[in-house]
Amino acid sequence: MGLNVYLSGEIHTDWREQIIEGAQGLDLTFTAPVTDHAASDDCGVAILGAEPDKFWHDRKGALMNAIRTRKGIEDADVVVVRFGDKYKQWNAAFDAGYAAALGKSLVILQPEAHDHALKEVDAAALAVARTPEQVVGLLRYVLTGALPD
Template identity: 50%
Template sequence: MYTVYLAGEIHSNWRESIIRGCEGYDIEFLTPEHDHASSDDIGKNVVGDQENNFYNDHVSAKINSMRSHTYIKHADIVVVKFGEKYKQWNAAFDAGYAAALDKKLIVIHPQEFIHALKEIDGAASAVVESEPQVVDILKHLIR
């Protein structure tokens, strides 16, 4: 059995397509909070409005990092998706953290990001462009 953490962009349902594609295989999936509003507002909701966006984001990031860092440490494989619409600094951080922990890393991104992500790609065990390719890799590992 593998434990796989699905890190990266939170603006699409890419995680669900990987999880559905691997149904019936012995894989445990872990994810960050992917309800964007819940992730952004957890700090305010717990400790109250800090009356400054920097501090509201700072508190939320510290709370969210408890989950993501714990799950990355627990995972055998970390899949990181870089989406096309937004800059995903959090995805780059998660990829770097996973690489520092010597986790096996699968990176998903479009061709046009090759140059920008060359260092992250260099640390990865696999670099792909789509979720079905990740499903194929995970199924191959389980066979």
């Protein structure tokens, strides 16, 4: 039994790489949004043309990124959403809500300091993890039934 896992959320740390590395040997396929911040912000105007107003500049990029995000979440068996320490990650909260609305198995990865702010998001999740290693352990358990050593 293989699983498709979509890794959403914070793009400023290497949490995705930690999960992918830790899950080596497991029957998992990982997908994610574009994590190059500049490319994600500017894809719309770079491909579809310049916009003089920043709102429309951002909107073009957001709509193009939504194509990838929707496909990744819709195809996923498990959606992992990371909320990091820096920045307000509204897009991560939106992805978590979209995944929950689709009935996806949702795992939230967040520091304890976010527990109160994310209580509704956490309530929609099947698990709340604190570290990438916990996410790997969860995925290993789901696939194999094996507990960590």
